[in-house]
Amino acid sequence: MAVLSKRQQFLFWIVAAVLATAGLITIVAREHQPAPARHSLYVIGIPEKGAALFFGAKHCSICHAVNGAGGRVAPDLSGIHPGTPAMGWLASVLWNHAPGMWRQMRGNQSPRLNQEEMAHILAFLYQAGTADRPGDAAAGKRVFAAKGCAHCHSLGSEGGHLAPDLSHVAASGDAFAWMRAMWNHAQAMVGPITREIGQWPQFKGGEMNDLIAYAGANGGGATAGGSVLRGSAERGWQVFQAKCMACHAVRGNGGHVGPELGPDHDLPNTPAQFAAVLWNHAPAMLAHAPTPSAGTPALEGDEIADVLKFLVSLRYFEPVGSPFLGERVFTERGCARCHGAKAEGTREGPRLRSGGDAFTTVSLATALWSHGPAMRARAERLGIEWPTLEPTDIGDLISFLNDPGRQK
Ligand code: HEC
Ligand code: HEC
Ligand code: HEC
Ligand code: HEC
Numbered sequence: 001m002a003v004l005s006k007r008q009q010f011l012f013w014i015v016a017a018v019l020a021t022a023g024l025i026t027i028v029a030r031e032h033q034p035a036p037a038r039h040s041l042y043v044i045g046i047p048e049k050g051a052a053l054f055f056g057a058k059h060c061s062i063c064h065a066v067n068g069a070g071g072r073v074a075p076d077l078s079g080i081h082p083g084t085p086a087m088g089w090l091a092s093v094l095w096n097h098a099p100g101m102w103r104q105m106r107g108n109q110s111p112r113l114n115q116e117e118m119a120h121i122l123a124f125l126y127q128a129g130t131a132d133r134p135g136d137a138a139a140g141k142r143v144f145a146a147k148g149c150a151h152c153h154s155l156g157s158e159g160g161h162l163a164p165d166l167s168h169v170a171a172s173g174d175a176f177a178w179m180r181a182m183w184n185h186a187q188a189m190v191g192p193i194t195r196e197i198g199q200w201p202q203f204k205g206g207e208m209n210d211l212i213a214y215a216g217a218n219g220g221g222a223t224a225g226g227s228v229l230r231g232s233a234e235r236g237w238q239v240f241q242a243k244c245m246a247c248h249a250v251r252g253n254g255g256h257v258g259p260e261l262g263p264d265h266d267l268p269n270t271p272a273q274f275a276a277v278l279w280n281h282a283p284a285m286l287a288h289a290p291t292p293s294a295g296t297p298a299l300e301g302d303e304i305a306d307v308l309k310f311l312v313s314l315r316y317f318e319p320v321g322s323p324f325l326g327e328r329v330f331t332e333r334g335c336a337r338c339h340g341a342k343a344e345g346t347r348e349g350p351r352l353r354s355g356g357d358a359f360t361t362v363s364l365a366t367a368l369w370s371h372g373p374a375m376r377a378r379a380e381r382l383g384i385e386w387p388t389l390e391p392t393d394i395g396d397l398i399s400f401l402n403d404p405g406r407q408k
Contacts, residue, residue, distance in 0.1 A: 050124025058111040066128045082129045087361040088319035088394035096388045118366040131228045132270040140214025147201035156218045170219035175212045179275035186282035187295040203276035236310025243297035263314045274308045319395030326400025333387040359401045
């Protein structure tokens with residue numbers, strides 16, 4: 001940064017601000033335009049690049065695993081399912097656990113991260129948090145019986161023969177092939193299942209994940225968690241427009257036959273949980289098909305994961321907040337002790353709003369990462385506890401720190 005001229009710095013910040021506020025992917029809806037042109041995608045933080053940094057240059061995986069791959073010293077980061085608001089949640093998780101992490105890193109071995117790298121890593125962590133945990137094949141076998149599947153289907157050596165043996169579906173060893181087949185054949189199963197079983201079986205909690213693990217155990221050993229990075233939000237948006245939008249809207253755009261699926265609607269965030277919801281609602285969705293034979297659209301390849309990534313991406317954006325609440329949070333959490341009530345700076349901590357550089361979640365997380373160890377050392381010397389943050393604090397703090405009116 002030091003080598004950039006004022007003008008370059010200005011441009012840099014404009015670009016950074018535009019990208020960062022867009023979050024991983026923000027869908028900007030412009031109404032009254034034809035569907036394909038109605039939304040544009042802004043992408044920062046590329047999960048694949050985050051994965052490369054996590055497992056490569058930044059050595060996070062020396063201590064952390066994601067879905068079982070990596071170190072055992074620190075928590076498996078796929079176990080932390082994102083709360084809301086997603087970016088505020090990520091930044092606060094990182095903030096709150098930083099002192100424990102630095103203790104483990106012993107001194108200043110913590111890898112340096114610039115803003116771009118932080119954005120990639122946050123995007124990757126967010127995606128890692130939306131992967132399924134490895135399912136339990138033994139539990140899945142019980143699910144297969146309890147839901148009545150075994151009444152008609154066989155898998156391996158057990159089960160009924162009223163319907164096709166499912167070994168060939170399981171044989172691919174691909175969790176998505178299994179989810180896809182269930183969705184695509186739901187229409188043909190509605191009649192027989194309601195006749196034979198009396199009701200459409202409902203999947204709860206981890207049941208679908210366990211069933212997939214059971215199928216996987218009969219095939220190539222796949223679990224739904226297999227690949228953290230499967231699915232693309234961008235492809236998902238295409239699939240959503242082609243196959244779902246006639247009945248479902250996001251942020252008011254689209255059909256209203258089924259519920260709106262935008263950020264305010266509560267949705268499960270892993271592929272197996274999502275496949276379970278699709279299955280559970282399949283008969284009701286089919287009942288609303290324009291013609292009985294039209295059914296609901298078949299999904300191919302990884303399209304379940306794609307649509308899910310798209311829907312989840314709508315929930316990953318810069319948290320909004322209030323400068324008034326932020327000022328209070330700044331004092332209540334103890335930041336003001338060192339930085340001053342207006343973040344104007346004191347002997348114990350620098351002024352936090354210099355020269356118009358707007359804070360974003362990514363820049364706040366990056367500042368924490370690079371200045372945190374010194375901050376913690378100061379807190380220890382002063383006998384102050386490390387201030388912990390709530391996910392919603394982040395948006396408020398950013399609004400406060402960026403509001404020139406509250407800076408004196
Ligand atoms: C030297 C070991 C080590 C390295 C390297 C490391 N961490 Fe950590 N990390 C930890 C420990 C230990 C904790 C748990 C701290 C606690 O809870 O007090 C932690 C906690 C976390 C958490 C919060 C987890 C939770 O369960 O809430 C996140 C997120 C995180 N680290 C991200 C990263 C990232 C990203 C990197 C790489 C840039 C990284 N860590 C590198 C040891 C490490
Ligand atoms: C009442 C009998 C019945 C029950 C119970 C039943 N199915 Fe089916 N299933 C069928 C029939 C019939 C087909 C073939 C549909 C077709 O031809 O499209 C089928 C097809 C499938 C397929 C696609 C098979 C292929 O060859 O691609 C899968 C996967 C499947 N079922 C999974 C399940 C699961 C999982 C359950 C339990 C939740 C279940 N089924 C319960 C009758 C049943
Ligand atoms: C023919 C219209 C139609 C199509 C096409 C359709 N859906 Fe639905 N969907 C519905 C209806 C109606 C419901 C409400 C079902 C109920 O009340 O159980 C629903 C429910 C759902 C739900 C559960 C929402 C909840 O939490 O209550 C999800 C998730 C969903 N659909 C996703 C999709 C996806 C993804 C696609 C595209 C692959 C799709 N739907 C295509 C009509 C449709
Ligand atoms: C114990 C005193 C202390 C507390 C409490 C404290 N800080 Fe700091 N903070 C510091 C010091 C000292 C630095 C400078 C560290 C350095 O030089 O690397 C700093 C640096 C920062 C920076 C980086 C500034 C820059 O120039 O980029 C940010 C952002 C920040 N603090 C935010 C906060 C927030 C938000 C809180 C409350 C949640 C907080 N701090 C609580 C002492 C503190």
